[in-house]
Amino acid sequence: MIIDGNCQFYGADDVAPLLARMDAAGIDRTLLSASLEGACVAGRSRPLHGVGNRELAAAVSSHPDRLIGCFHVNPLDPGARACVDEYADRGFPAVKLFPGEGYYPDDPRFYELFDAIQDRGLAVIVSLGLPGFTLSSEPGKRRALNSAYAYPMRIDAPSRLFPRLRFVVLHMGFPFLFEAWSVHHANKNIYLDLSGSGTYADALPVGYAAVGGPAFIPLDFDKVVWGSDNVDDPASARAVADAHLRMMGCVDEGRRQRVFGVTTARMLGLPA
Amino acid sequence: MVVDAHIHYFDTPEFAEKLVREMDEAGVDWSMLMPTLEDSTWEYMHLTFKDVTNPFVLAACRKFPDRLAGGIRLVPTELGAVTELRRFADTGFFRFVKLFPPQGFWVDDERILPFYEVCAEYGLPVLVHMGQTNGEYTEEQKRRRMHLNSVFANPMNIDYVAGMFPELSFIIAHNGYPYYLEAWAVAFARSNVSLDISGSGPWTEGIPVVYNGLGGGAFIPMDFSRVLWGSDNCLPQKESIARAVISLRQMGAGKKQREGVFGENARRLFRLP
Numbered sequence: 001m002i003i004d005g006n007c008q009f010y011g012a013d014d015v016a017p018l019l020a021r022m023d024a025a026g027i028d029r030t031l032l033s034a035s036l037e038g039a040c041v042a043g044r045s046r047p048l049h050g051v052g053n054r055e056l057a058a059a060v061s062s063h064p065d066r067l068i069g070c071f072h073v074n075p076l077d078p079g080a081r082a083c084v085d086e087y088a089d090r091g092f093p094a095v096k097l098f099p100g101e102g103y104y105p106d107d108p109r110f111y112e113l114f115d116a117i118q119d120r121g122l123a124v125i126v127s128l129g130l131p132g133f134t135l136s137s138e139p140g141k142r143r144a145l146n147s148a149y150a151y152p153m154r155i156d157a158p159s160r161l162f163p164r165l166r167f168v169v170l171h172m173g174f175p176f177l178f179e180a181w182s183v184h185h186a187n188k189n190i191y192l193d194l195s196g197s198g199t200y201a202d203a204l205p206v207g208y209a210a211v212g213g214p215a216f217i218p219l220d221f222d223k224v225v226w227g228s229d230n231v232d233d234p235a236s237a238r239a240v241a242d243a244h245l246r247m248m249g250c251v252d253e254g255r256r257q258r259v260f261g262v263t264t265a266r267m268l269g270l271p272a
Numbered sequence: 273m274v275v276d277a278h279i280h281y282f283d284t285p286e287f288a289e290k291l292v293r294e295m296d297e298a299g300v301d302w303s304m305l306m307p308t309l310e311d312s313t314w315e316y317m318h319l320t321f322k323d324v325t326n327p328f329v330l331a332a333c334r335k336f337p338d339r340l341a342g343g344i345r346l347v348p349t350e351l352g353a354v355t356e357l358r359r360f361a362d363t364g365f366f367r368f369v370k371l372f373p374p375q376g377f378w379v380d381d382e383r384i385l386p387f388y389e390v391c392a393e394y395g396l397p398v399l400v401h402m403g404q405t406n407g408e409y410t411e412e413q414k415r416r417r418m419h420l421n422s423v424f425a426n427p428m429n430i431d432y433v434a435g436m437f438p439e440l441s442f443i444i445a446h447n448g449y450p451y452y453l454e455a456w457a458v459a460f461a462r463s464n465v466s467l468d469i470s471g472s473g474p475w476t477e478g479i480p481v482v483y484n485g486l487g488g489g490a491f492i493p494m495d496f497s498r499v500l501w502g503s504d505n506c507l508p509q510k511e512s513i514a515r516a517v518i519s520l521r522q523m524g525a526g527k528k529q530r531e532g533v534f535g536e537n538a539r540r541l542f543r544l545p
Binding site: 106108111113152153154156157160161178179180181182183186210211215216217218 | 362403404405406408409414417419420421422423449450451452474477478481482485486
C-alpha cells in the first residue's frame with residue numbers, strides 16, 4: 001500500500017487532478033490536509049480559496065476510499081475544541097497545526113485541547129520550520145506566518161505529556177534539522193516527514209551526511225513517513241525520496257518501502 | 273589526577289561505596305556527585321528515583337570526603353532557593369551548583385540573578401544541563417502535568433548570565449546536544465564558560481562527528497582547557513574515559529590537552545585539592 005502522507009487541499013477543483021496524479025503514481029490513499037485560506041503556493045496564480053475544513057470534508061466524503069482527511073485547527077481559536085470533536089466525529093484521523101500562526105505548541109493553555117485530541121486517537125501533523133508558502137495580504141490587513149514559533153523542540157514537552165499522541169514533524173522541521181532529529185530520537189511518538197521538493201527535501205540527506213548521519217543522531221526509519229507535498233509528479237518524488245532514504249542510511253529495502261505507506265497507516269491507526 | 277566531572281547520585285543499594293570502588297578500578301581520583309531528579313525515571317536504565325536529592329548527596333560526600341565532592345541541585349526560581357543554596361554550601365562538602373532548565377525555567381531569567389550572586393559569593397561554578405533531555409517524570413507525576421521541556425535548555429541563554437557574572441564559571445553539560453553550535457559559540461565568546469563531554473550515544477558521540485563535519489577548529493576553535501569529562505552514569509567510568517579519549521583525539525586535542533580534560537581542568541575549576 002502506498003500512502004501519500006502529506007498533501008495540501010487546494011480546493012474542490014483540484015480533487016480530480018489529484019486523483020489522476022495518484023493513479024499515475026500508484027498511490028492508493030492520500031492524507032489530505034486543509035490549507036490556510038489565502039495561502040500563496042508555487043504554481044498557482046491566485047491565493048488558495050475554499051480550502052478549509054468544510055470544503056475538505058466534502059472532498060473526502062466524495063472519495064472515502066482514496067482520501068483521508070486531516071483538518072486544521074488553530075489552538076488559539078475559541079472554537080478549537082469543538083472543531084476537534086466535529087472532525088473526529090466525521091472520522092478524520094489527523095489534525096494539522098501551523099504554529100507559525102502565532103503560538104508555541106508547548107503552551108500550557110493547550111493541554112486540554114491535546115487531551116481531547118489524544119482521547120479521540122488523532123495524530124498531529126505539525127508544520128515546523130520554514131513554510132513553503134506565504135499568506136496573501138489584503139488592503140489594511142497584512143498577514144504572514146512566523147517561523148520563530150515553529151522550532152521542533154517545542155513539541156518535546158507535548159510529546160512527553162501526551163504519549164499516546166503521534167506527532168509528525170513536516171519536512172523534518174527544515175531548516176531546524178538538529179532539533180527535529182533530536183526530539184525524534186528522544187521521544188517514541190515523534191515521527192519525521194520526508195516530503196517536499198527542492199531545498200526542503202534535498203537538504204535532508206546532504207545535511208544529515210555532513211554532520212555524521214547516524215554517528216550523530218540515529219534516525220528510526222520506522223518513524224519516518226513520506227508525502228508528495230503536491231508535486232506534479234509524485235512518482236518521481238517517491239523515487240527521489242527513496243534515494244534520499246538510502247543516502248541517509250536506510251539501506252534495507254523493506255524498511256524503505258514501509259516509509260511509503262505502512263508506517264503512515266500505523267501512525268494514523270488505519271488498517272495496514 | 274582524574275576527575276569525573278558529571279555523575280549523579282542514585283538511590284540504589286550502596287551507591288556511594290560502589291562508586292568509590294569503581295573509581296579505584298578506573299583510576300578516578302574525584303567524582304563530582306550531584307542529585308538526580310526525584311520522581312523521575314531513566315527508562316533505558318530501568319530505574320525510578322526518589323531519595324536522590326541534596327541531603328543524600330551530602331551524606332555520600334561526608335562518607336567519602338576525599339573522593340566525592342557534591343553539587344547542589346536547586347530550581348532557582350523557587351521560593352527559598354537562595355536560603356537552601358546557602359544551607360548546603362555552608363556544609364563545605366559542595367563544590368558546584370547544578371541547574372536543570374528542562375524543569376521549566378530559563379537560566380537568563382532576571383529573577384534568578386540574585387541566585388547567581390550567591391553562587392559567585394561562594395565561588396561555586398554552575399553546571400547547567402543544556403539541550404535535549406531523555407529523563408522523564410514518573411507516570412504519576414505526568415498525570416499531574418509535571419513534565420520536562422528541553423526548550424528551556426538552549427545554551428545561548430547562558431550568554432547573558434555569563435556576561436553578567438564574569439567571575440562565575442558556567443559549564444554547559446553534554447556540549448548542549450543537539451545545540452552544539454550555540455554551545456561552542458558561547459564557550460568561544462565567554463572565557464568563563466566551559467563544556468563537558470558527558471553521557472553516551474548522540475549526547476557524546478555526535479560531538480566530534482559534527483565538530484569535524486563543520487570544519488572543526490576552522491569553524492569555531494575550541495579551548496580544551498575549558499573542556500571537562502564526565503561519565504554521567506551512562507557507562508562505567510573506565511569505558512567512558514576510553515570513548516572520550518577517542519572523541520578528543522578526533523577533535524584535535526593533544527595528549528596534554530586530553531590530560532587536562534580528564535582531570536586538571538576540573539581540579540582547577542572546582543578548586544579540588
